[in-house]
Amino acid sequence: MADKPPTPITDANANHEKPDLKSALADKHNLITLGVALNKLAKQLGADTSAPAVLAALKTTSMVIHPDTRYAQDAGGRVALETFINNLGLPPPDSHFALTGLAAAVTDRGQVHPLGNMTGALSWLVPPSADDKRRIRLITMSHGDPQGQYPLVMQTNGLLLEFLRSRTALPAGALKDPATARDALLSSPEGQLLGETLQKTMRGVATDSSTMDYLLAAVALQLDPESITETRRNMIAGFDMMSDKHWGKPVSTVLKSFEQYLVTGKRTSAAMAGVASSVLLPGRVPAFGIKDIPASVTYGSPAWVEVSIIAAIIEGLTPGKVANMTFAEVMLAAPSVIAADPALTQRAQREALVDWGVINGVLPKKDDHLYSADELDALLLEFNTRKALTSTASQALDADIPSRKEMALIELKKRFPGQEALFEQKLIHISRKETAAGGDVGYRTVEVGPHSMLDIAMMKLPRADLVLTSKDTRVPLAALQANPHFGVADAFESQFTHAIQEKKAAISTYIKHLISQAPLEVREDLEYGKISFFQEHSRTLGPGFTGSTPQPKNEELLVRVERNRMTKAYAISFNRGTIDAVHLSRASPESHREANVVHDTKAFTPNGDDATRRAEQKHPTQRPPNSFSSERTGLIANAFVQHVDLDDDAIKQQARGVTTADRNRRRGEAVTEFILDLIPFRSAINNFRRGDIGAGLFDLAIDLFGIVTAGAGVGGKVVKIAGSGVSAATKVARSAKVIGMATISALNPLDGVGDLAVGAWKGANAVSTGLKRLSGIKARSDLVAASRHFDAASVGTFTRKDDILEGQAVLIKDQWYAYNPTTRQPLRVTAGELCTLRAHGGRQYGQMGDSDRFD
Structure with missing residues (x-):
């Protein structure tokens, strides 16, 4: 005979409303609308506006209220900003500073999803045990229509999400927006029924969030049953986010691969793949939910390391926020969040840098807790050294080559002011x-x-x-x-030589960076294959096809690779920042004519070339090559520097400028636009490498190395190799401020099996052996507040497996529960886990009196 379903646990002293996700989302939307309106008002009024002007504008400026919010029923379609701010219980701002400050605050609140990071019960202060997770999944898979008219979840193609979709009328266009579809499915009657069934069957406390918490856990555990026992941080639903197939690929490509994996494995349907990832990823790898990530931010790149760290910190502090943020917003948040929780920051740094170290061949791949202090120290040194090199190179590429004319004008102004x-x-x-x-x-x-x-x-x-x-x-x-002597000519010669050497070093660093960020297959081909170089030239034939005039050389350097009995060809482009596979015929000596233009592909042998260094090499270890620092990469970078030929006299002639004497000696006549066009970097000389990643309030740019900068009017860093003069845009770019992570100072090894031993759900306050304080313990007033809704409340300790936890607890019908004062919700633990609670030198609040012990 089947066991009788357990009686659900309820709080008799509290009146719990039915969860209303639609209204909560509408409330968040109103906050975002308010933030936009306040920023617009601040811009209109200006920085020096008076308090009366600000307050008057708040009375006369209105905002649209979302129709799904409870407030809309009373306010109608629009409401004055002052009225809405008062309704929030906030004082109205009375200055430009207060307007922008309140705008930022309400926007921050509006970006946090009502359901947090979508982990539900899995990130409770005391999450379900492995056995409880298995039960939740079993109940979920066996769930169906009470009348038995429809297939069970396990019998539905696409399983739970498709089960819910087939019974839910989704809003128009929802399938194109996974977050909208997800929220509609979770708040649907079918979804709520499953959540209630789980809460009752699991004997969970009936709170205003318990239904949704259990439902979210059900969705996650159906999609990712491996998380019940999985200890590897980067394994999600059996999918290795750190697979070498993802290295060097755009983040969007990795995300698509993950979603396709879920479909291929029949964990969900193609229509619901985006919804599935929007549930699984925010609590595990929040950076994948960031909007508008530039394509140049590839998986494993330094820029990805930075944004991953910042996203993990933000999500740890405010679960559910990152998925509603853009790349620009995340990067701009760095200064305000890095110091908020040092332990959280260090964990985020350690995890991101360990992944970077594995991808870049600095560390072997193993579980996080197995890395020694020496390995982490070496990793940190390598990362910071590389960051310093790329920063120096970025500045060198941005700098102008000295101009003899500009130098002379400076000296003239010093000696003859006012006579310009x-x-x-x-x-x-x-x-x-x-x-x-x-x-x-x-x-x-x-x-x-x-x-x-x-x-x-x-x-x-x-x-x-x-x-x-x-x-x-x-x-x-x-x-x-x-x-009559100004010393400019000699100073120019010295400064020009130094600048060219710095540019050469910077170009070399950039090519090393490009190779290190390429997919692993490309890195291994270039590292271990036999390589040879080719250049593409062209010339225009004269009338009657007699004589010819040279045309610009292709700035791409072609590399022919022979490895493992296969031959490939790659084109390395500085201007595009790419290493692309090309047809093998391009990396072979050949000549052909199109009309009066002759194209020649010629072998290129750099000075100091050693054929033995270009020969095929054996793969020494199973670890990926440390491409940035390897001898082979240095050889390729040196070849590219020589290919570019910054020693071309045309560059120096342009930098020297032309005096009357030069013109008389006909030295200046050769320095024409045509000759300068022969320089491979011509397109980079005259054009910005556009890297805009923000608009409006978010004025950001991303440079060649993925370094994010912020500054007024920054459109992108200038790659100025032989430009003349300093443009206004260049001056602005140089005033830009680098944002993101400061140099990381230390990485500490993990104790035991790490921060998140099983499941790795972010937001779960996992602990190691010993006494640990659960987050959320606040003042005694929290306990007093809790006692008004429950039979009793106290702070105590209880054991769970090998851990001793300290936290708040509430008494409901003679049963003690862990209590989260932030959400004001009790969290049930099983009898085997809730062994003994002890009060710590204080009183137990509530109807049970002042006891120092309770069981």
């Missing part, structure tokens, strides 16, 4: 005084003029016997004659 209008006017002649054999004195022209003051400052004139003359009395001839 004369600097470029050609009013001066240069000659040398000579005495003939008969004693006659004459003057011989040294440089055919006339010259400008700027010409003289740029030139390296002979030291003796120079005479400067001019018919224009405005020219300060006496001062110039006394000292």
